[in-house]
Amino acid sequence: MESRIERLCIDKGLKMTGQRRIIARVLSEPGDHPDVEELYRRATALDGRISIATVYRTVRLLEEKGILERRDFGGGRARYEPTEHGHHHHLIDVDSGRVIEFEDPAHEQLLQEIAERLGFDLVSTRLELFGRRADPQKLPTAAPRRSTDTVKPAKQSRSPQGVSR
Amino acid sequence: MESRIERLCIDKGLKMTGQRRIIARVLSEPGDHPDVEELYRRATALDGRISIATVYRTVRLLEEKGILERRDFGGGRARYEPTEHGHHHHLIDVDSGRVIEFEDPAHEQLLQEIAERLGFDLVSTRLELFGRRADPQKLPTAAPRRSTDTVKPAKQSRSPQGVSR
DNA sequence: TTAGGTGCAAAGAGTTTGCTCGTAT
DNA sequence: ATACGAGCAAACTCTTTGCACCTAA
Numbered sequence: 459m460e461s462r463i464e465r466l467c468i469d470k471g472l473k474m475t476g477q478r479r480i481i482a483r484v485l486s487e488p489g490d491h492p493d494v495e496e497l498y499r500r501a502t503a504l505d506g507r508i509s510i511a512t513v514y515r516t517v518r519l520l521e522e523k524g525i526l527e528r529r530d531f532g533g534g535r536a537r538y539e540p541t542e543h544g545h546h547h548h549l550i551d552v553d554s555g556r557v558i559e560f561e562d563p564a565h566e567q568l569l570q571e572i573a574e575r576l577g578f579d580l581v582s583t584r585l586e587l588f589g590r591r592a593d594p595q596k597l598p599t600a601a602p603r604r605s606t607d608t609v610k611p612a613k614q615s616r617s618p619q620g621v622s623r
Numbered sequence: 624m625e626s627r628i629e630r631l632c633i634d635k636g637l638k639m640t641g642q643r644r645i646i647a648r649v650l651s652e653p654g655d656h657p658d659v660e661e662l663y664r665r666a667t668a669l670d671g672r673i674s675i676a677t678v679y680r681t682v683r684l685l686e687e688k689g690i691l692e693r694r695d696f697g698g699g700r701a702r703y704e705p706t707e708h709g710h711h712h713h714l715i716d717v718d719s720g721r722v723i724e725f726e727d728p729a730h731e732q733l734l735q736e737i738a739e740r741l742g743f744d745l746v747s748t749r750l751e752l753f754g755r756r757a758d759p760q761k762l763p764t765a766a767p768r769r770s771t772d773t774v775k776p777a778k779q780s781r782s783p784q785g786v787s788r
Numbered sequence: 789t790t791a792g793g794t795g796c797a798a799a800g801a802g803t804t805t806g807c808t809c810g811t812a813t
Numbered sequence: 814a815t816a817c818g819a820g821c822a823a824a825c826t827c828t829t830t831g832c833a834c835c836t837a838a
Contacts (some may be wrong), residue, residue: 469628471732472789473809473812473813473816473817473818474812475812475817475818475819476811477819478818482742484651493802494802494803495802496807500830503756505694507819507820508819508820508821509820510803510820511803511804511805511819511820511821511822512803512818512819512820514802514803515804515805515818515819516818518803518804530695530697534802534827535801535802535803536803541662542676549737549738549741549743549745550795552746558741560741562737565733567677568730570725571713572714572727572752573752573754574757575758576714576723576725576754577754578704578714578723578752578754578756578757579704579715579754579756579757580753580754580758581717581753582752582754583750583751583752583753583754584751584752584753585747585748585749585751586748586749586750587734587737587738587743587745587747587748588745588746588748588749589738589743589744589745589746589748590742590743590744590746591737591742591744591829592742592743592744614691621754632817637832638791638792638836638837638838639837639838640792640793640794640836640837641836642793642794643793657826658827659827660827668830672794673794673795674794674795674796675828676794676795676796676797676829676830677793677794677795678806679827679829680793680794680829681793683828699803699826699827700826700827700828702791724818760816770801783816
């Protein structure tokens with residue numbers, strides 16, 4: 459079977475080697491934000507003949523082709539997710555490193571206006587919330603686009619940046 | 624003269640060496656978001672007997688003491704600013720690396736609510752806008768808290784992350 | 789006096805790259 | 814056939830650290 463990402467690669471005219479096919483496949487897993495190490499782990503699990511340099515080269519290539527987007531959630535390693543239509547932002551669970559996506563269209567407009575007011579054309583935005591699971595007793599029933607990734611929180615767990623409250 | 628940051632260090636009971644005094648001084652320059660290299664440059668300009676290891680150790684210490692906050696604007700290097708009361712966010716000029724601060728209290732409330740809706744207690748937030756100077760002809764007259772720093776945009780200027788539009 | 793800071797160089801972590809060999813087209 | 818990809822190890826960038834020496838309190 460041909461994975462979603464592989465399809466995109468072919469459409470872009472990329473040469474499809476065995477390694478790329480594998481990496482494309484693990485990248486096609488939805489709702490995920492793996493870092494390179496994680497990708498490497500999953501890829502070698504499917505086929506041992508992949509080096510981490512290839513993973514680095516591939517994610518970089520796919521980013522340049524607009525197939526992937528690089529994210530930086532703090533912790534010093536880049537994380538990748540397939541380019542999507544429709545903006546969303548991220549809430550990072552500071553305890554587990556888990557990422558939850560959310561959308562907020564009203565926001566978009568607001569940010570645009572802020573930039574304009576400052577005399578700038580908005581090129582891109584970064585909105586991330588760092589949070590901690592609220593008391594389970596009062597968990598809401600609405601469970602939106604939940605992703606499943608758990609990447610180790612950080613190297614020496616120097617806390618992710620952000621304006622603290 | 625005793626700089627603002629030096630005062631805070633003394634209050635925290637830190638031993639004030641010559642190096643620390645210098646670093647505290649350059650950190651006291653307002654509206655700035657220097658990276659370590661920039662701090663090192665400014666510090667050695669005032670006194671040659673400072674090593675970059677000391678700069679690293681000092682910013683880390685001051686961060687732990689709550690005197691500084693570490694920021695990550697993409698580009699792989701940490702940038703520092705004195706802790707302030709009142710939250711603000713950042714707009715980064717993608718062409719020059721210049722940083723402009725802005726506040727938006729309405730936002731704060733909104734973010735809080737989003738996190739709550741997802742079942743999380745908000746720990747911190749990160750909101751950054753990446754923009755490009757709008758056409759000078761139509762520059763607005765309102766010029767808000769403008770900072771003066773210009774740190775080289777990035778290493779190999781791999782563009783800063785963000786949800787592009 | 790002495791707990792703690794500093795300089796230097798070496799070590800780490802994440803990522804990129806030169807080179808040689810291999811393979812998709 | 815050949816342009817492009819892969820593997821490996823070395824190189825690079827930013828940051829931390831071990832150790833011997835120095836200094837503020």
